[in-house]
Amino acid sequence: MITKKVNGVQEALQGVKSGMTMMLGGFGLSGIPENAIAELVRLNVNELTCISNNAGVDDFGLGLLLQKHQIKKMVSSYVGENAEFERQMLSGELDVELIPQGTLAERCRAAQGGFPAFYTPAGYGTEVAEGKETREFHGKMYVLEYAFDADFAFIKAWKGDAAGNLIFKGTARNFNPNMCGAAKITVAEVEELVPVGTLDPNQIHIPGIFVQRIFQGENYEKRIEQRTVRQKP
């Protein structure tokens, strides 16, 4: 076995520098790497390019990095629910690249899987395709999109072991598995770091080869963005 375990978030984020490109897992606030984000705030690195489906809310998730002006550019598919984000975007402090959600996921998966680029129908004929190569296949038009090139991927899983094997829970899975192995260094934080050998190899979602560092996360808030319920009958 090859050990990926590190002792906590500070060791996990060694080598992080200002100006780097980061991938961060999560959809809304679900499945975000809470510990890594807190450490990025503490390290006070700035000029970051962040690839993440959303940009958090004002006081949680990537919103914490926005508050401290640490992000230079966001690459996302949807960035509502964040007033500080809006302010920085409109004032020109923050560069924002909006791309279709499936393209975002596939640009991660392409980087993970060794594809430099791929054709997708998403965005053809819209401003998203402006300046991009297009090509016809079987009578339909497609847009050429490139794999991401990131320095770090920060991902959050439910369970993991020292070998870096990961299991996700519910829709907190989202972009996390696609970002594993899609950056030069993948850092996984888990709610539960279990002894090697206790995870059933049949049930592993991401094999440890895609992960360089893994640590037991702490103090998960797991905030709910839209609490919707129904009354018991």
Add this chain to the structure above:
Amino acid sequence: MALDKNQIAQRIAQEVKNGYYVNLGIGIPTLVANYVRNDIEVEFQSENGVLGMGPFPYEGEEDADIINAGKQTITTLPGASFFDSATSFSMIRGKHVDLTILGAMEVADNGDIANWKIPGKMVKGMGGAMDLVASAENIIVAMMHTNKAGESKLLSTCSLPLTGVGCVKKIVTNLAVLEVTPDGFLLLERAPEVSIETIKNATEGKLIIPDHVPEMNL
């Protein structure tokens, strides 16, 4: 009588057939789930990674790890599955999802759709809408026939930035059911007691009016 949002959803639910995997957008489309016949087998897909979505949880049973694309807490039904975002969009782009129902700001009579951006206003992003409209074979748009200023949303050309080109097949509005054909919007049905004249006046794009236009059956 023009339909309300729930009635639009009720009419669209008639388009949901046995064995369909369905992706519902935010807004009126979400309401469609409430009106699907319970004697047919249908599974709802949410692009953030769940197939087999159920209703909202009972109070106290919310789980931060189980949400829909609107970031609302949800439940799953027996037979449900979770998956990553790339797999989710493989379902969508790969045409495994049978029906996509989404809202729109504008639709053109050639099937172009605009629903993600108003220049000069805060742009929140397209989310999964561009992937959905670029790939789905069967796209139904749920929207009001006119905007708040009373202007038609069914146009000869979209004025807003496009989400997709030539992709919309059917539109259900508060006034009518229309099909997008090579010759324009074909009027299929009208809302109860709504006249053809009313629909004509509310439609800026090319409208084809057959001899007989039945009222919707709700």
